Amino acid sequence: MPKATTAGPLSTPAVSPRLLATALGVVTLMLLLTYLVAFDQGAVSQSGMFLHELMHDGRHLLGVPCH
Numbered sequence: 145m146p147k148a149t150t151a152g153p154l155s156t157p158a159v160s161p162r163l164l165a166t167a168l169g170v171v172t173l174m175l176l177l178t179y180l181v182a183f184d185q186g187a188v189s190q191s192g193m194f195l196h197e198l199m200h201d202g203r204h205l206l207g208v209p210c211h
C-alpha cells in the first residue's frame with residue numbers, strides 16, 4: 145500500500161503575489177500620471193490650467209495635442 149503524503153501546492157506561481165501587487169501598483173500610478181499630464185485639462189483634478197502649464201513641455205515632448 146502506498147504511503148499517504150501530505151497535500152501541497154501542485155505548482156508554485158511563476159510570479160510572487162507581492163511582486164504582482166507591486167507591479168500592478170506601479171502600472172496604475174503610471175497610468176494615473178499619464179492621464180493627469182496628457183488628458184486631464186483640469187476636468188478631474190480641478191486645478192484649472194495649472195497641470196497643463198506645469199507639464200506643458202512634457203506634453204509637447206510626448207506629442208500630445210496641445211495648441
Ligand SMILES: [Zn+2]
Nearest residue numbers: 200204210211
Ligand atoms: Zn503647447
